[in-house]
Amino acid sequence: MFRRIRGATARRLIVVAASTTLVGALAVLVGVVVVYQRADVTTVGAVEFTDELPIPPLADSRVDADGTRVFDLQMRAGRTEFRPGQFTETWGFNGDYLGPTLRASRGEKVRVQVHNALPEASTVHWHGMHVPAAMDGGPHQMVEPGSDWAPQWTIDQPAATLWYHPHPHGATESHVRRGLAGVFLLDDPAADALALPRTYGVDDLPIIVQDVKFRGDQLDGAHAMFRDVGFLGDQTMVNGALAPFRPVDDELVRLRLLNASTARTYTFGFSDDRAFALIGTDGGLLERPAELNRIRLSPGERAEVVVRFEPGAATTLRSYPLDAGLDFWTQRFSGGDDTFDIMQFRPAEVLRPSPALPATLVRPEIPDGSAATAEREFDLSFGSINGQQMAMDRVDFAVTRGSTEIWTVRNVDGMPHNFHVHDVQFRVLERDGSPPPPELSGPKDTVFLPRGGSVRLALRFDGPADPQTPYMYHCHLLWHEDMGMMGQFVVVEPGGAAGKPPAHGH
Numbered sequence: 001m002f003r004r005i006r007g008a009t010a011r012r013l014i015v016v017a018a019s020t021t022l023v024g025a026l027a028v029l030v031g032v033v034v035v036y037q038r039a040d041v042t043t044v045g046a047v048e049f050t051d052e053l054p055i056p057p058l059a060d061s062r063v064d065a066d067g068t069r070v071f072d073l074q075m076r077a078g079r080t081e082f083r084p085g086q087f088t089e090t091w092g093f094n095g096d097y098l099g100p101t102l103r104a105s106r107g108e109k110v111r112v113q114v115h116n117a118l119p120e121a122s123t124v125h126w127h128g129m130h131v132p133a134a135m136d137g138g139p140h141q142m143v144e145p146g147s148d149w150a151p152q153w154t155i156d157q158p159a160a161t162l163w164y165h166p167h168p169h170g171a172t173e174s175h176v177r178r179g180l181a182g183v184f185l186l187d188d189p190a191a192d193a194l195a196l197p198r199t200y201g202v203d204d205l206p207i208i209v210q211d212v213k214f215r216g217d218q219l220d221g222a223h224a225m226f227r228d229v230g231f232l233g234d235q236t237m238v239n240g241a242l243a244p245f246r247p248v249d250d251e252l253v254r255l256r257l258l259n260a261s262t263a264r265t266y267t268f269g270f271s272d273d274r275a276f277a278l279i280g281t282d283g284g285l286l287e288r289p290a291e292l293n294r295i296r297l298s299p300g301e302r303a304e305v306v307v308r309f310e311p312g313a314a315t316t317l318r319s320y321p322l323d324a325g326l327d328f329w330t331q332r333f334s335g336g337d338d339t340f341d342i343m344q345f346r347p348a349e350v351l352r353p354s355p356a357l358p359a360t361l362v363r364p365e366i367p368d369g370s371a372a373t374a375e376r377e378f379d380l381s382f383g384s385i386n387g388q389q390m391a392m393d394r395v396d397f398a399v400t401r402g403s404t405e406i407w408t409v410r411n412v413d414g415m416p417h418n419f420h421v422h423d424v425q426f427r428v429l430e431r432d433g434s435p436p437p438p439e440l441s442g443p444k445d446t447v448f449l450p451r452g453g454s455v456r457l458a459l460r461f462d463g464p465a466d467p468q469t470p471y472m473y474h475c476h477l478l479w480h481e482d483m484g485m486m487g488q489f490v491v492v493e494p495g496g497a498a499g500k501p502p503a504h505g506h
Contacts, residue, residue, distance in 0.1 A: 283443025
């Protein structure tokens with residue numbers, strides 16, 4: 001009898017345990033389904049465009065006796081009224097949020113006098129600029145609170161839309177997300193001679209796109225569940241304004257698109273699917289305009305597009321779902337299913353005529369790879385490149401000044417990445433074994449790689465040589481960079497060898 005009771009009790013316990021396990025598993029499954037269903041964001045058709053687009057002011061500058069153009073930048077904390085009557089704690093350059101547009105011409109000597117009025121050490125990196133390594137503003141050029149830094153160099157590259165932002169090792173995502181970013185425009189005679197829209201703030205507009213999320217009086221920086229790409233916001237801003245509109249008075253308007261988000265990749269297009277002319281990429285103009293109706297920009301990438309407007313016909317700049325071959329899980333939690341109405345353009349009933357776009361622009365000054373003297377391979381996976389995490393005191397390799405190399409970069413894990421190289425503009429020779437599309441045919445310093453994707457790049461290293469001070473290469477999804485997806489190289493004279501950088505960048 002006792003054995004029968006004990007056996008029945010055991011069976012009941014097994015049934016209860018099994019039922020509890022099943023209920024728990026179902027609860028987890030339901031929870032995952034709910035999280036999945038709520039993970040996508042759309043603002044299409046739900047945005048009221050009530051504020052006119054602000055245009056970052058052109059930075060004041062002065063010219064010293066030796067001809068050097070001097071800019072002043074102060075990193076500082078502030079409060080910004082993004083929402084009526086609600087102030088948010090932010091950081092900015094020379095203001096509460098974002099920074100002024102710096103502008104200089106090819107051949108000019110420039111000096112930027114940086115003062116750090118923040119409570120934390122930071123840097124200012126000149127993204128896309130050909131600049132001596134000691135002036136690059138990477139993690140080895142930290143500026144302590146209350147301190148100054150005055151990098152100087154000669155502009156020696158074509159007209160382009162570049163930008164500046166912090167680059168402190170391990171904290172870049174946080175510093176950029178809080179608002180430290182600005183545009184740096186370069187001019188040159190070849191570009192000036194072309195019939196392109198060029199009046200800053202009128203028919204030539206910087207479009208700095210960021211995604212944000214608010215938590216009280218803070219910009220929320222939390223990573224939601226399963227967001228392996230980093231921070232993703234639920235709203236977008238342009239030039240620091242939520243859902244702005246822009247009156248249009250010209251037939252053709254040049255938009256200098258900058259993805260200044262820390263993790264989100266955008267697929268830009270217009271709500272009416274109108275075509276636009278791509279005229280420039282990260283590092284300058286294309287050889288000829290390319291007609292597109294979508295362009296994908298991952299964090300750090302830029303594109304110059306010219307849009308034709310019709311009198312009285314409003315249209316909305318929109319970000320469409322990401323088409324990058326991701327699986328359904330990664331697509332959803334990397335923001336690939338999200339859609340945003342970003343800003344609205346409102347053409348006047350009568351528009352100023354614009355000259356037709358030229359059929360040819362400039363020949364990009366990027367190598368074709370034919371003179372390459374070395375090849376390297378880079379495998380990207382979360383937290384590492386070629387299986388190694390970033391180490392401040394380790395130089396991963398040296399390149400010879402004046403040499404051209406071919407780099408093959410592969411994404412070997414399941415999440416999106418991109419690849420940014422300091423100091424150089426490269427040519428994309430191949431994407432996934434095929435010739436690059438038009439949007440990758442111009443000068444690039446950052447390139448998107450979906451899972452399983454690969455690119456072959458041609459890079460030329462024109463110096464100057466500095467065996468002690470490294471440049472960076474890294475994923476520009478900034479949390480990935482902060483977690484160690486970064487390496488270092490130095491430029492040396494022929495036959496030279498790499499030195500050892502300071503361990504902490506001071």
